[in-house]
Amino acid sequence: MILSVENVSLAFGGVRALQEVSFDVQEHEVRAIIGPNGAGKSSMLNVLNGVYHPQTGKIRFRGEEFTDMESHRAAAMGIARTFQNIALFKGMTVLDNIMTGRNLKMRCSFLHQALWLGPAKREELEHRRAVEEIIDFLEIQHIRKTPVGRLPYGLQKRVELGRALAAEPKLLLLDEPMAGMNLEEKQDMCRFILDVNEQFGTTIVLIEHDMGVVMDISNRVVVLDYGRKIADGTPEEVRNNQRVIDAYLGVAH
Amino acid sequence: MLYREAGQFKSSYAEDQQIFPIRQDRIAMGVLLAVAFVVLPLAGNEYWLSAILTPLLIFALAALGLNILTGYAGQLSLGTAAFMAVGAFMAYNFVLRMPWLGILPSFILAGLCAAAVGVVFGLPSLRIKGFYLAVATLACQFFVLWAIQRIGWFTNYSSSGVITAQQVVILGVPFDTPARKYLFTLTVVALMALAAKNLMRSETGRAFMAVRDMDVAASVIGIPMMKTKLLAFAISSFYCGVAGALHAFAYLGTVEPEAYSLELSFNILFMIVIGGAGSILGSFLGAAFITLFPIFLNLASDWLQNVTGIEIQHAVVSNLRVIIFGALIIFFLIVEPLGLARLWQITKEKLRLWPFPH
Ligand SMILES: Nc1ncnc2c1ncn2[C@@H]1O[C@H](COP(=O)(O)OP(=O)(O)OP(=O)(O)O)[C@@H](O)[C@H]1O
Ligand SMILES: [Mg+2]
Numbered sequence: 001m002i003l004s005v006e007n008v009s010l011a012f013g014g015v016r017a018l019q020e021v022s023f024d025v026q027e028h029e030v031r032a033i034i035g036p037n038g039a040g041k042s043s044m045l046n047v048l049n050g051v052y053h054p055q056t057g058k059i060r061f062r063g064e065e066f067t068d069m070e071s072h073r074a075a076a077m078g079i080a081r082t083f084q085n086i087a088l089f090k091g092m093t094v095l096d097n098i099m100t101g102r103n104l105k106m107r108c109s110f111l112h113q114a115l116w117l118g119p120a121k122r123e124e125l126e127h128r129r130a131v132e133e134i135i136d137f138l139e140i141q142h143i144r145k146t147p148v149g150r151l152p153y154g155l156q157k158r159v160e161l162g163r164a165l166a167a168e169p170k171l172l173l174l175d176e177p178m179a180g181m182n183l184e185e186k187q188d189m190c191r192f193i194l195d196v197n198e199q200f201g202t203t204i205v206l207i208e209h210d211m212g213v214v215m216d217i218s219n220r221v222v223v224l225d226y227g228r229k230i231a232d233g234t235p236e237e238v239r240n241n242q243r244v245i246d247a248y249l250g251v252a253h
Numbered sequence: 254m255l256y257r258e259a260g261q262f263k264s265s266y267a268e269d270q271q272i273f274p275i276r277q278d279r280i281a282m283g284v285l286l287a288v289a290f291v292v293l294p295l296a297g298n299e300y301w302l303s304a305i306l307t308p309l310l311i312f313a314l315a316a317l318g319l320n321i322l323t324g325y326a327g328q329l330s331l332g333t334a335a336f337m338a339v340g341a342f343m344a345y346n347f348v349l350r351m352p353w354l355g356i357l358p359s360f361i362l363a364g365l366c367a368a369a370v371g372v373v374f375g376l377p378s379l380r381i382k383g384f385y386l387a388v389a390t391l392a393c394q395f396f397v398l399w400a401i402q403r404i405g406w407f408t409n410y411s412s413s414g415v416i417t418a419q420q421v422v423i424l425g426v427p428f429d430t431p432a433r434k435y436l437f438t439l440t441v442v443a444l445m446a447l448a449a450k451n452l453m454r455s456e457t458g459r460a461f462m463a464v465r466d467m468d469v470a471a472s473v474i475g476i477p478m479m480k481t482k483l484l485a486f487a488i489s490s491f492y493c494g495v496a497g498a499l500h501a502f503a504y505l506g507t508v509e510p511e512a513y514s515l516e517l518s519f520n521i522l523f524m525i526v527i528g529g530a531g532s533i534l535g536s537f538l539g540a541a542f543i544t545l546f547p548i549f550l551n552l553a554s555d556w557l558q559n560v561t562g563i564e565i566q567h568a569v570v571s572n573l574r575v576i577i578f579g580a581l582i583i584f585f586l587i588v589e590p591l592g593l594a595r596l597w598q599i600t601k602e603k604l605r606l607w608p609f610p611h
Contacts, residue, residue: 075473
C-alpha cells in the first residue's frame with residue numbers, strides 16, 4: 001500500500017467538503033475518484049498534496065504518517081499532480097514549463113548558474129535530455145518552444161501532464177485530465193496515462209467524470225457524494241451499487 | 254532571405270541552449286560589442302560618451318535589476334532608486350573607509366548592502382502582492398532617502414549632504430576620461446547582463462517566472478516560495494546597487510541623495526514597460542529609448558525650425574516629450590505589455606519567413 005487516507009474531514013466555514021473519508025491506494029494501481037459536482041473530489045486531491053489542510057484525519061504515504069501535508073514536502077516525497085483548471089506557467093515555453101518540474105532535482109546554486117560554470121551547464125543539459133524524453137513520449141516535439149498561453153486547451157493539458165511527469169513521481173494525482181477534450185484527445189490521454197502506469201510503474205489517482213474512461217482504465221474506484229464516501233470497489237461493483245446510482249440520478253437523501 | 258536558421262541544424266541540446274542559437278544573431282551581437290567596445294570610445298565625442306552613453310548603460314543596468322524582480326519574478330517595486338542610492342553611498346563609504354579594498358570589491362560589497370536592504374523590504378512580498386507590495390516598496394524608497402539625508406555617517410558628515418565619489422583606479426589605471434569611464438561602465442554592465450541572461454535561462458530564472466505566472470502551481474511542484482521571492486529581491490537589488498555605484502562613480506561624480514528620488518524609480522519602471530518586462534534585451538531597449546528620445550526630439554525640432562523658419566519654444570518640446578512618453582506607456586501597457594523587445598522579436602519572426610509569409 002503506497003497511500004492510505006484515514007477519516008479525513010475538511011470544512012470551509014460551514015461547507016463540509018470532506019467528511020470522515022477513508023480509502024487506500026495500492027502500489028502501481030490506477031485509482032479513480034468519482035462523484036457528482038461539488039462532491040469533494042478536488043478537495044481530496046488538494047488534501048493529499050498539502051494545498052488544503054484537513055481539520056481531522058491522517059494520511060500515510062510510503063510508510064510516513066501525516067496529519068497535515070505541506071505542498072513542498074509532498075513534492076519532495078514524490079507526489080505530483082495536474083489541476084482541474086490548468087495551472088501552467090503561461091508566459092513560459094512548453095520546454096521551460098516541463099523543466100520546472102525537475103526543479104527539486106537540480107542542485108547547482110544560483111551563482112553557478114549566473115556564471116554558467118561547468119556543473120551548472122552539465123546539470124541543465126542532463127535535465128534537458130530527461131525532459132526531451134518526456135516531450136517525445138507525449139508527442140509534443142513540434143511545440144516545445146511555444147509559449148503555453150498560445151496552445152489549445154487539449155495540448156495544454158498534455159503539457160501539464162508532462163510537467164508532473166518531469167518530477168518522476170511515485171504518485172501522480174490527475175484532476176479531470178480529460179475534461180473538455182474531444183474523443184481523439186481523450187483516447188490519446190488515456191493511452192498516456194496507461195503508458196505512464198505501465199512503463200514507469202507510477203501509481204495514479206485520477207478524478208474523472210467520463211464513466212466510460214473510468215471503467216476502462218481504473219483498477220478500483222472511490223465514489224464521493226456530498227463529501228462522504230458512498231462506495232469503494234472495482235468499476236464493476238461500483239457501477240451496480242444502488243447508492244451510486246441514486247447519487248448520480250440525484251435521488252433525495 | 255538573409256535572416257534564416259534554415260540549414261543551421263542543431264545536432265545537440267547544448268547547441269540549442271546557446272544564448273543566440275541562430276548564427277545571424279551571434280554575428281550581430283559580435284558586431285554590436287565591437288562597436289560598443291572599440292568604435293565608440295575611439296570615435297565618439299566626449300559629450301556623447303559622458304552625458305549620453307554612460308548614463309544609458311547605467312540606467313539599462315538598473316532597469317535590468319528591476320526587470321529581474323518585476324518582469325521575471327512578478328513582484329512590483331517602486332524602490333529602484335532607493336537600492337541605487339544604497340549602492341552609491343555604500344560604495345563611497347567602502348572606498349573612503351577601507352581604501353585598501355579596491356574599487357571593484359567595494360562595488361560588490363555596496364551591491365550586497367543593497368541586496369540586504371532589498372531582502373528586508375522584500376519580506377512583505379511573502380504576504381502581499383501587486384498594488385500593496387508596490388506601496389510597501391514605496392516605503393523603502395522614502396525610508397532609505399530619509400536615512401541617507403539624516404544619518405551623517407553615510408555622507409561622511411558633509412555639511413551640504415553631498416558627496417564626491419572617489420576616482421576609479423583599477424590596478425593603477427585611473428579611469429578618469431569620459432572614454433575610460435564609459436569603457437569601465439560598459440564592461441561591468443556587459444558582464445552583469447551576461448550573468449543575468451545565464452541566470453534567467455537556468456533553474457533560478459524558471460523558478461522566478463513560475464512564481465510570477467502561477468504561485469500555487471509553483472509551490473505544488475516544489476519551488477520554495479519564500480526563498481525564491483527573497484532571492485529575486487536580493488539579486489534585483491544587487492543589480493540596482495551596482496548601477497547606483499556606477500551612477501555615482503562613473504557618471505555624476507558629485508552626488509546628492511535627492512538624485513535618487515521616486516521620479517528616478519518611476520523612470521526606470523517606464524524603461525521596462527516600454528522596453529519589455531521579462532526581457533534582458535528589453536531593459537536595454539527601454540533605457541536607450543528613454544535616454545535617446547528627448548535628444549531625438551530636440552534634433553527634430555531644431556531641424557523643423559531651420560526648415561520652416563518658425564521658432565519652436567523649448568517648453569513646447571519638453572511638454573511634447575512628456576505627452577509622448579505618457580502616450581507610449583499607455584500604449585505599451587494596453588497593446589503590447591511585452592514592450593519593444595516583443596516588437597523586435599515579432600519583426601525577427603516575420604523576417605525569418607520573409608519573403609514567404611506562410
Ligand atoms: N477553497 C475553497 N473555499 C471554499 N469552499 C471550497 C473551496 N474549495 C472547495 N470548496 C467547496 O467544497 C466543496 C467540494 O468542492 P470540490 O471542488 O472538492 O468538488 P469536486 O468534487 O471537485 O467538484 P467538481 O466536479 O465540480 O470539480 C464544494 O461545495 C466547494 O464549493
Ligand atoms: Mg473538482
